Amino acid sequence: MTTAARTPQQDRSRATRRRLLEAAVECLAELGWNGSTVTVVAERAGVTRGAAQHHFPTREDLFTAAVEHVTAERLTGGGPGTGELPPPGPARTEAVVELIVRLYTGPLFRAALHLWVAAATEEPLRERIVALENRVGRESHRAALEFLGVDEGAAGVRETVQATMDLARGLGLANLLTDDAARRRGVVRQWSAMLEDALRGHRGD
Amino acid sequence: MTTAARTPQQDRSRATRRRLLEAAVECLAELGWNGSTVTVVAERAGVTRGAAQHHFPTREDLFTAAVEHVTAERLTGGGPGTGELPPPGPARTEAVVELIVRLYTGPLFRAALHLWVAAATEEPLRERIVALENRVGRESHRAALEFLGVDEGAAGVRETVQATMDLARGLGLANLLTDDAARRRGVVRQWSAMLEDALRGHRGD
Numbered sequence: 001m002t003t004a005a006r007t008p009q010q011d012r013s014r015a016t017r018r019r020l021l022e023a024a025v026e027c028l029a030e031l032g033w034n035g036s037t038v039t040v041v042a043e044r045a046g047v048t049r050g051a052a053q054h055h056f057p058t059r060e061d062l063f064t065a066a067v068e069h070v071t072a073e074r075l076t077g078g079g080p081g082t083g084e085l086p087p088p089g090p091a092r093t094e095a096v097v098e099l100i101v102r103l104y105t106g107p108l109f110r111a112a113l114h115l116w117v118a119a120a121t122e123e124p125l126r127e128r129i130v131a132l133e134n135r136v137g138r139e140s141h142r143a144a145l146e147f148l149g150v151d152e153g154a155a156g157v158r159e160t161v162q163a164t165m166d167l168a169r170g171l172g173l174a175n176l177l178t179d180d181a182a183r184r185r186g187v188v189r190q191w192s193a194m195l196e197d198a199l200r201g202h203r204g205d
Numbered sequence: 206m207t208t209a210a211r212t213p214q215q216d217r218s219r220a221t222r223r224r225l226l227e228a229a230v231e232c233l234a235e236l237g238w239n240g241s242t243v244t245v246v247a248e249r250a251g252v253t254r255g256a257a258q259h260h261f262p263t264r265e266d267l268f269t270a271a272v273e274h275v276t277a278e279r280l281t282g283g284g285p286g287t288g289e290l291p292p293p294g295p296a297r298t299e300a301v302v303e304l305i306v307r308l309y310t311g312p313l314f315r316a317a318l319h320l321w322v323a324a325a326t327e328e329p330l331r332e333r334i335v336a337l338e339n340r341v342g343r344e345s346h347r348a349a350l351e352f353l354g355v356d357e358g359a360a361g362v363r364e365t366v367q368a369t370m371d372l373a374r375g376l377g378l379a380n381l382l383t384d385d386a387a388r389r390r391g392v393v394r395q396w397s398a399m400l401e402d403a404l405r406g407h408r409g410d
Contacts, residue, residue, distance in 0.1 A: 170375030
């Protein structure tokens with residue numbers, strides 16, 4: 001209790017919010033949209049339902065914020081800095097493809113997938129998710145360009161990087177019901193080689 | 206009624222079954238898993254609930270059979286014969302990629318997506334869908350090889366064709382909440398060029 005007494009109210013509130021967001025992503029990934037209620041999330045986060053509703057007035061607020069928060073964390077803090085990647089060339093290209101594919105095959109993608117599919121038939125959710133998808137898509141694309149060290153001014157580079165994200169999304173879906181890791185390794189290796197061929201010469205090397 | 210009287214009982218039963226399967230895919234695509242009950246499908250097919258249950262004892266039976274039936278139809282009857290495709294080369298490769306991507310961006314994929322995602326959190330459905338996915342995956346892969354006119358004996362061909370299906374799946378998902386056609390065109394064109402580079406020399410041309 002001494003620790004709590006020393007924590008300013010604002011910090012405690014921020015910590016509660018963070019626990020709720022992380023619990024919301026876990027619930028979505030494990031239980032799907034139907035099973036993920038505010039009550040279930042509050043319980044997992046060790047927070048009262050009232051406190052959860054103080055932070056997120058609606059179920060849509062909570063889950064949209066959760067997927068956005070965890071995505072932003074992965075994009076900024078979760079991966080290596082570009083300094084830790086191999087120098088530009090085949091090894092770096094494959095490392096970046098692996099990084100992107102890992103983003104799309106973990107619990108975060110699973111949570112986002114449940115949310116997207118629910119949004120297809122629930123109008124109030126749909127609008128929120130379309131806006132979220134646009135923000136996340138732009139951020140991920142920008143991060144991929146930076147990691148690959150390419151400039152999208154050159155013909156075809158933009159589409160090649162987009163194709164990489166689309167491929168990763170497809171691999172994420174293929175991993176939903178079974179562990180697809182063994183097959184995926186072959187696809188990632190082959191894709192990395194093709195991507196390297198397409199990007200070589202657009203990196204200033 | 207004269208027509209009905211002339212139709213043998215077996216033909217009528219087959220026609221009913223077919224109407225149910227098609228209505229089931231439409232319902233899934235439009236209403237998602239939650240909204241797709243046997244009652245809703247029977248109503249859309251113009252069949253009594255009892256008749257629907259005679260053909261498909263459980264909800265899982267109906268929807269699994271529906272996605273399988275419509276997929277098989279698209280793979281065999283829906284596309285052009287290989288004779289209608291341009292001769293092997295860049296134009297054919299792009300036409301085949303477009304064909305595959307079209308399969309993954311229509312109502313059938315949307316229906317399958319709702320079923321897959323529901324299967325992630327519903328155990329009895331999960332097992333059926335994993336088996337279905339395996340059958341459909343093998344069939345689609347075989348059809349893609351035939352259309353592209355390549356042999357998967359050569360190094361990397363198998364993975365390249367698999368990547369094409371994974372990419373198409375990702376493009377299908379990107380098309381769920383908004384019309385992604387304009388962006389998709391650029392990705393399809395770029396991927397077709399990369400695929401053609403990778404397959405050239407493995408076609409016996």
